[in-house]
Amino acid sequence: MANATLAAPERETWSARLKDAGFWADWAALVGLLVLVVVFQILNPTFLSAGNIASMLVAAAILLILAVGQTFVIATAGIDLSIASVMTLGAVAFGQSYAAGWGLLVSCLMAFVASGLVGAANGVIIAKGKITDFIVTLGTLSAASGLALILSDGKPVTIIDPGLLKLATGGIGIFGWSVIIAAVVALLAHAVLFHTRFGTHVLATGGAPESAMAMGISTQRIKIAVYSISGVLAGLGATLLVARIGAAEPAANTAFLLNSVAAVVLGGVSLFGGRATIVGPVIGALLLIALVNGLTLLGVSQFYQPLAVGIVVVLAALLTRFQR
Template sequence: MTGTAEMTSTRTAQRTGIAALRDPALWADRAAAVGLVALVLVFQLLDPGFLAIGNVRSMLLASAILVVLSIGQAFVVATGGIDLSVASTMTFAAALFGYGFAHGWGLALCCVVAVAGGAVVGILNGILIGYGRITDFVVTLGALSAASGAALVIADGKPVTVVDAGLLALSARGIGPIGWSVIVAAVLAVVGHVVLFRTRIGTHVLAAGGNPEAATATGISVARIKVFVYAASGLLAGIAAILLVSRVGAAEPASNTSFLLNSVAAVVLGGVSLAGGRGGIVGPVLGALLLTVLSNGLTMLGVSPFYQPVAVGVVVVAAAFLTRWRR
């Protein structure tokens, strides 16, 4: 009798496991992780050099900037908002860095100015959205244009070459194949995860995104939360600017809008609800890695760079489609 009961229990468990695998919600909740693994396997089969140490290092370095931007975007989207100015804020911060470097301010002061400049843009966004009650789309769209223009004015439309051994070490050195910029991004991801899930402010962020009226009724200042998340996004954009300058060796005043699209795509792939109230950091980080792997793999296969935005767009739409099954 005991053996029969054990067999029945085993069969029930197997049926439950099979049913779980057939559940679309299971795959939708893990879209970034599943997609990342699938892409790595496909590209490795098509090009055996894909997982070579040098290429892995290159992909990790390329993903570090997007990971940092995606962390800030994840906080904003978790409140039901969106930061369209994140890429322009990064460019503005990079221009500030280049201006300071050109005038001999010193590396430390240049970094502080870049991060502070990004944070100021974020704080202004948050104040206008939270206290001014202006739609986030309008405010951040305006900030996108203003920050891009300010970057061009500060740099006089010209890139500033940055030659500093300490700064370039962020990309050129590290621990094994892992560069220092990747370690910086990983540390920021851990900090973001802790803040979102282990602190009161993180609970308030999710509450404000899930139901602003109920959050206000419980004493949460939704306006302050808005200022916090946009300030965090701006501050992280400032840090991303430093990583970008260290990688290219110059402060470019021209805005790269692909970072905006990819940061939103990474967040959507990572399972953060565009409606707010649902967030995470691990998912967007995996989403950023997936997009980097996709771009790198297509390049290695000789696919024209003109088709790469098409591939990213398809991935974003597919991820958005999967949200209908997410728990």
């Protein structure tokens, strides 16, 4: 009788949760991913094959890293529209350094430096110049793209290196090295955001900037730091992108920008700052990749894929109204 008595309130609690729009808003990305997996597996049994899962994870690695960087920025109520162009600039810096004979490690470092400097510049202009992040990062989006084209003369640099080849093709089981690197980045980001003073200051800066300043938090330094983090992670994404395609391409892929923001929104991170998670954007990135991959396996035209992604993101944005 005691167990039956306890079970009734528990059932009522779960029933109330399922009727609560906030519950579905908090778990939208995970529920959406599970639904996509079930539907695509029914429609095409190869969807959950080991080879396809490995392919999806590799495709998600770069997006996941960019989404983590975007999460830090959005947690402060900002946005980084330049992240894809900054990654392109980092890739070009990598390619030009390698072509000059500077070696693999120095070329990787140059990708980090170039991207990190643009990220830091974004933060300084936004924090010190008190200019809205939308305008600043929109400007650096164009500037970074132009600089990448100037440095490369608009020509891609083919890079054939054993180290990069191993990075692109090696791994442990279905987890490629790029996937493992992305997972480590996500774990470190989670630890920094939720288990350090810096992470607390990031969330305070986004949630209540005036209160944060009253407590002695330098919100300007925090903003410079998060945009620098976004830039450095764009440099890491550039290195993985060069390894994946075997070349440093000067043309920016705007899909990375749109999808990095989409993954963050799907993950339940508040666009108004102060509320963030790392697990959410990771699941959001996986959802977007699974959606595109599944549609491709079903033979759906690529013209319809951006439409599907856009609809999913808008629905996720609507659900954020009900987040607790």
